[in-house]
Amino acid sequence: MxxxxxxxxxxxxxxxxxxxxSHRLLVRAGYIRRLSSGVYAYLPLGLRVLRKVEAIIRQEFDNAGAQEVLLPALQPVEIWEETNRSATMDDVLMRLEVRGGKFVLGPTHEEAVIAAVSPDLASYRDLPATVxxxxxxxxxxxxxxxxxxRTREFVMADAYSFDESKEAMRESYRNIFDAYCRIFDRIGVEYYPVEADSGSIGGDVNHEFMVPAAIGEDHFASCSNCGYRANIEAAVRSSNFSGGGQGEVGRSYEVETGQAKSIDEVVDLLKSKGIEVRASETIKTMALKSKDSKLTLALVPGDRVLKVPHGYAPLSGEEFAQYPFLTLGSIGPISMGDRGVRVIADNSIVSNLGYVVGGNAEGIHILDAVLGRDFSVDDFDNLVVVTQGDSCPRCEAPMDLRRSVEAGHTFQLGLTYPQKIRSARFSGEDGSETMYFMGCYGIGVSRFPAVVAEVSNDDAGLIWPISIAPFAVHLxxxxxSGNEEVKAAAEQIYGELSKLGIEVILDDRDVGAGVKLKDxxxxxxxxxxxxxxxxxxxxLIEIKLRSAGSSRSVPLNLAIDSISETVVELIGNSALSA
RNA sequence: CGGGGAGUGGCGCAGCGGCAGCGCACCUGGUUUGGGACCAGGGGGUCGGGGGUUCAAAUCCCCCCUCCCCGACCA
Structure with missing residues (x-):
C-alpha cells in the first residue's frame, strides 16, 4: 500500500x-472514526487490524473443531420472549418495529443459535457439536x-457447544477454553483467565479473560503464590478468621447517635463522645430481599463493601418502607430472629468481639453487641467485596487487585436455555427426549484493537505486535519525490517485499521527513x-523496531534479507511469548 | 436514570447584540526535505434544531436534540 x-x-x-x-491514538492515526456515541467506522488501517484478529480466531476455532456459522443480527422478538430475556435484558435490547414485525438487534445469540441448529442436533449421534x-x-x-x-455496536466471536452430558460439556468447555488461550497468546497480549460471576446469562462455571490495563472497568483479585484469580464480583477471601480476641466484653448498651447514619459518621460521632471504635469493629447491616421476596439482613464489617449474594437483591425504596422496624441508618441484627427475619453474615464476623450495631430505632446504636449473646446469625458466607491485601481463599497469601479489561468470557451454561426452549432437545440413546448441555463463549473481536492499543503504546503513538499490525513494515x-536514488531504492524494496508476501506500506508522499517519521x-x-x-x-538503509526505537544500518543489497529475517524473528517471538 | 459540562468548517479553538474568525487539515504555485517546514494565493459554515425578543441574534430568552464527564447499570 x-x-x-x-x-x-x-x-x-x-x-x-x-x-x-487507545481511542486517542486510533483516531489520530486514522484507524477509526466515530459516527455517533458508541458507533465507529473502521477505516482501512483499522479494518486490517480487525481482520487479523478475526483470522487468528477463525484458525484457532477451526483447529478446535468448531464450525463457523453466521446467525442473523436481526432476530424476531418471539425467541427472546420464550426465554424471558426480552424482559430481563430489556435495558440493553435494541428493538425495532417494522412492517415485518417486531425484532431485536442481537446483543448475544443463545436463542438464535438454538433456533438455527437444533434441528440438526436431533440425535445423540449428532453430539457433541460446537459452532x-x-x-x-x-x-x-x-x-x-x-x-x-465500550460501544453500542461491536464485533464479537461467539461460540456455542452442545453436549449430551455435563461431563461432555466440561470437555467441550475445556477445548474452547484452550483455544481462547491460544488466541490470546497469538495476539500477544498479557491476559489472565479468572473465575467469574455468570451474571444474567446464567449457568455454573465460567471464566473471564482479563487483560490488565489502567483504563479497565473491571478488577480481579490475583494470588501470586498459588495462582488463584477471580473477578472482583466473584472473588472471595479466606474464611480463616481468628477474631479480634478482645477478651471480656461488657454488657451491650445504647448510645445516642443522632443524625449519624453512615458507618463513618457513627465512628466520628462516637469519637466525639470519647468512645474510640474502628470502622472494622462496627457492623454494617444491609436489607436485601431473597428470590422469593423475603426480607434478609446481611451483616458485614463496617469498613467493608457488601457483595450482594446470588439470589438476593437490594430493597427498593418502596419495599424498604413496608418494614416499619427498619430505620435507615440504624438497622441492626438484634432481635431480628424474633421478627422472623433471616440474618446472614460475613464469615469474618466472630463471636469474641463486641461490635457496634444499629439499634433499630432512630438515632440509636448499640455498643458491645456480641454475636451469639446479643444477636444471632442464621448463616455465614463470604459477603464482602475483596480488597487489596485480603488473604487468598486457597493459600492465605495476600492477594493483589488488578484493574483490567474483559476481553473474553466463557460459560458452562448447562441446561439453562434448553429448560426454557422446547426445541432444545435431542433423542437419547434410549430414544427418550433429552435436553442438551450448552456452553457459550464470547470474545470481543473489536475490543482487541483497543485493548492492544491501550497496553502497547508510547508518547509517539501506537506499537502493534506483528500478529495484528495492519502492515509488518512501514517503509x-x-x-x-525529490531524490531519484531514494525513490529507486524505496521502490525496489517495496516491490520485493510485496513479492515475498510481506505486508508493507510505503510513504511516498511529498512531505517533510519529520512528518513521515512522526506519522x-x-x-x-x-x-x-x-x-x-x-x-x-x-x-545504506536503516531498519528499526518500533518497540525498541534503536536502528541499524544495512547495505541496500542486504535489505530484503535483513527485513525478512526481522519479520521472521518478530513472528517467532510472538509465538514464543505464547 | 440522577448530577455536572459542552455544541461555531474534517480536528482543535476564539468571538458572546452590529461584515463569522484563527491554528491544523484541504486546493494552486513556488522554495524546502533526517523528527509534525516556509512564502504567496484559494476553497469550505443553515454558528446543533425550532420558536421568541430586537432595527439587527452565533451572541439574549424558552423548548427540544445531540455529545462528553461522574455515578447507577453492564452476557
Missing part, C-alpha cells in the same frame, strides 16, 4: 472527547465510552525501514 493512496489522514490533535489512550460465528452485536449501553472499548522514504511512529507498524538521501548515498 502506498500512503498517497491510503484512505486515512493522521491528525495532530485527538478529538477532545477521546479520553482513553461459532463472528458477528456484529448491538447493545444499548447505558454509557458507551473509551472509544472501541519511510525521505524526499521520495510512522504514530501509526505503529512493528518494523520501520528508513530510506533517506543521507544514508542511501553510502548505499
Amino acid at each position: 502506498r500512503m498517497t493512496r491510503l484512505v486515512a489522514k493522521t491528525q495532530r490533535q485527538a478529538p477532545v472527547d477521546a479520553e482513553a489512550i 461459532y460465528q463472528i458477528q456484529t452485536k448491538f447493545r444499548d449501553e447505558a454509557r458507551p465510552r473509551f472509544g472501541l472499548l 519511510v522514504a525521505i524526499n521520495f 510512522a511512529d504514530l501509526m505503529g507498524m512493528p518494523i520501520h525501514v528508513v530510506v533517506g538521501p543521507k544514508t542511501i548515498a553510502n548505499g
Whole structure:
C-alpha cells in the first residue's frame, strides 16, 4: 500500500472527547472514526487490524473443531420472549418495529443459535457439536465510552457447544477454553483467565479473560503464590478468621447517635463522645430481599463493601418502607430472629468481639453487641467485596487487585436455555427426549484493537505486535519525490517485499521527513525501514523496531534479507511469548 | 436514570447584540526535505434544531436534540 493512496489522514490533535489512550491514538492515526456515541467506522488501517484478529480466531476455532456459522443480527422478538430475556435484558435490547414485525438487534445469540441448529442436533449421534460465528452485536449501553472499548455496536466471536452430558460439556468447555488461550497468546497480549460471576446469562462455571490495563472497568483479585484469580464480583477471601480476641466484653448498651447514619459518621460521632471504635469493629447491616421476596439482613464489617449474594437483591425504596422496624441508618441484627427475619453474615464476623450495631430505632446504636449473646446469625458466607491485601481463599497469601479489561468470557451454561426452549432437545440413546448441555463463549473481536492499543503504546503513538499490525513494515522514504536514488531504492524494496508476501506500506508522499517519521511512529507498524538521501548515498538503509526505537544500518543489497529475517524473528517471538 | 459540562468548517479553538474568525487539515504555485517546514494565493459554515425578543441574534430568552464527564447499570 502506498500512503498517497491510503484512505486515512493522521491528525495532530485527538478529538477532545477521546479520553482513553487507545481511542486517542486510533483516531489520530486514522484507524477509526466515530459516527455517533458508541458507533465507529473502521477505516482501512483499522479494518486490517480487525481482520487479523478475526483470522487468528477463525484458525484457532477451526483447529478446535468448531464450525463457523453466521446467525442473523436481526432476530424476531418471539425467541427472546420464550426465554424471558426480552424482559430481563430489556435495558440493553435494541428493538425495532417494522412492517415485518417486531425484532431485536442481537446483543448475544443463545436463542438464535438454538433456533438455527437444533434441528440438526436431533440425535445423540449428532453430539457433541460446537459452532461459532463472528458477528456484529448491538447493545444499548447505558454509557458507551473509551472509544472501541465500550460501544453500542461491536464485533464479537461467539461460540456455542452442545453436549449430551455435563461431563461432555466440561470437555467441550475445556477445548474452547484452550483455544481462547491460544488466541490470546497469538495476539500477544498479557491476559489472565479468572473465575467469574455468570451474571444474567446464567449457568455454573465460567471464566473471564482479563487483560490488565489502567483504563479497565473491571478488577480481579490475583494470588501470586498459588495462582488463584477471580473477578472482583466473584472473588472471595479466606474464611480463616481468628477474631479480634478482645477478651471480656461488657454488657451491650445504647448510645445516642443522632443524625449519624453512615458507618463513618457513627465512628466520628462516637469519637466525639470519647468512645474510640474502628470502622472494622462496627457492623454494617444491609436489607436485601431473597428470590422469593423475603426480607434478609446481611451483616458485614463496617469498613467493608457488601457483595450482594446470588439470589438476593437490594430493597427498593418502596419495599424498604413496608418494614416499619427498619430505620435507615440504624438497622441492626438484634432481635431480628424474633421478627422472623433471616440474618446472614460475613464469615469474618466472630463471636469474641463486641461490635457496634444499629439499634433499630432512630438515632440509636448499640455498643458491645456480641454475636451469639446479643444477636444471632442464621448463616455465614463470604459477603464482602475483596480488597487489596485480603488473604487468598486457597493459600492465605495476600492477594493483589488488578484493574483490567474483559476481553473474553466463557460459560458452562448447562441446561439453562434448553429448560426454557422446547426445541432444545435431542433423542437419547434410549430414544427418550433429552435436553442438551450448552456452553457459550464470547470474545470481543473489536475490543482487541483497543485493548492492544491501550497496553502497547508510547508518547509517539501506537506499537502493534506483528500478529495484528495492519502492515509488518512501514517503509519511510525521505524526499521520495525529490531524490531519484531514494525513490529507486524505496521502490525496489517495496516491490520485493510485496513479492515475498510481506505486508508493507510505503510513504511516498511529498512531505517533510519529520512528518513521515512522526506519522510512522504514530501509526505503529512493528518494523520501520528508513530510506533517506543521507544514508542511501553510502548505499545504506536503516531498519528499526518500533518497540525498541534503536536502528541499524544495512547495505541496500542486504535489505530484503535483513527485513525478512526481522519479520521472521518478530513472528517467532510472538509465538514464543505464547 | 440522577448530577455536572459542552455544541461555531474534517480536528482543535476564539468571538458572546452590529461584515463569522484563527491554528491544523484541504486546493494552486513556488522554495524546502533526517523528527509534525516556509512564502504567496484559494476553497469550505443553515454558528446543533425550532420558536421568541430586537432595527439587527452565533451572541439574549424558552423548548427540544445531540455529545462528553461522574455515578447507577453492564452476557
